[in-house]
Amino acid sequence: MIKVVLTLALLGVAAAELTCEECSMIGTDFSALETSPEGIQRQIAMLHQPVCHHAPDVHHCEEHFPEFWKAIAMRLFDGEHGWFSPKHFCKGVCEQKSFLGEFVCRDCMMALNDSFRAMGNKEIQEKVVLHFVESDFCANFGPEDHLEACINGLHFILPEAMNLLAGHEHMHTNDFCVAEGCV
Known part of the structure; x- marks a missing residue:
């Protein structure tokens, strides 16, 4: 999905002392978590109000954000090509x-x-x-006459949401890692 972007974004993954197998397990399982109904609801709860507060049309954003974010998250965090997919998330680790x-x-x-912190990089965004x-x-998101609104929404929502995700305390990562079997 976003090979060049993720190469820049995931330099920190290589710094962690993980094996390729451990990293791949984390990437696969975290992608599944972030695209699960619970993961998407957590993201919406975190992002909805702060993103829509800055929107040009606050009411429209508040009404449509949950559905739009769900579609974005399903692609952004897709297990095969997305942000945490092993082929991107573990690129540096698995090359070693x-x-x-x-x-x-x-x-x-x-x-x-x-x-997550790499999501705050403007170039990556x-x-x-x-x-x-x-x-x-x-x-694929909606009717053809909504194409321009979708594109404008992406230009506004993705950077706003990525900045929030980059700066947010992700307490669920600790629980996730423990559930993965780390010591």
């Missing part, structure tokens, strides 16, 4: 030789939190927006 050792919670949380705009996302 894996080593045996304990699966440490600190490394798991560092990899996830570094990836611009590339993510461009990818969405150039893809079939808006064509």
Whole structure:
């Protein structure tokens, strides 16, 4: 989905001392968590009010944000091509030789939190927006006469949401890593 963007975004994952297998497990399972109904509801609860507060049309944003964000999140966090997919999330880790050792919670949380922080990078945000705009996302999201509104929404919502995700305390990463079996 966003190969070039994620190469820049996930340099911190390589700094964590994870094996390729551990990183792939984290990426696969975290993608599933972030695209689950509960994960999307958590994201909407975190993003809805702050994003729509700055929207040009607050009422329209408040009314349509949940449905629009769900569609964005399903693509942004897709397990095969999205932000946390192993082929992007673990690129630097899996290019290096894996080593045996304990699966440490600190490394798991560092990899996830570094990836979230990378969402605050303006260059990355611009590339993510461009990818969405150039893809079939808006064509598949709604009627053809809503194409321009969808594109404008992406230009506004993605950077706002990514900044919020980058700056948010992701307490669920600790619970997630523990559930993955780290020590």
